[in-house]
Amino acid sequence: MATQPTSPIATQADNQFSYKKVSLYKLAMTYGEKRLNLDYDYTDTVMSRTLSAALFRNPILATFLVYVNDYVVNLINAVKKVKISRNYTVPKDYQYIN
Secondary structure, X not given: OOOOOXXXXXXXXXXXXXXXXXXXXXXXXXXXXXXXXXXXXOOOOHHHHHOOOOHHHOHHHHHHHHHHHHHHHHHHHHXXXXXXXXXXXXXXXXXXXX
C-alpha cells in the first residue's frame, strides 16, 4: 500500500506552531497537580475580544489575525517572564503567574 506524498505546504503549515510544543519533562513534573483559581486562558481570544467582529468576516484577514493573536500572546508571555525573573522564590520556568 503506497502512502500519499505530503505537499511541502502542508508540512510547513504543520511546523509553523511547533514552538508551542510542551516538553515531556514539564508534563511529568506537573502531573497530578490540582491548581485552583488560575487566571483566564486568553491564548485564543485576545484578538477576537479586542477587535471588531467585522474584521473576522474576511477569511484572508481572519487567517492573518490568527498569527497576530499568536504574536500578541507571545508579547504578554514575555512580560510574565520578566516578572518571573524578578521573583527569586519561584523556578525560572514557572508559568503560573498573573
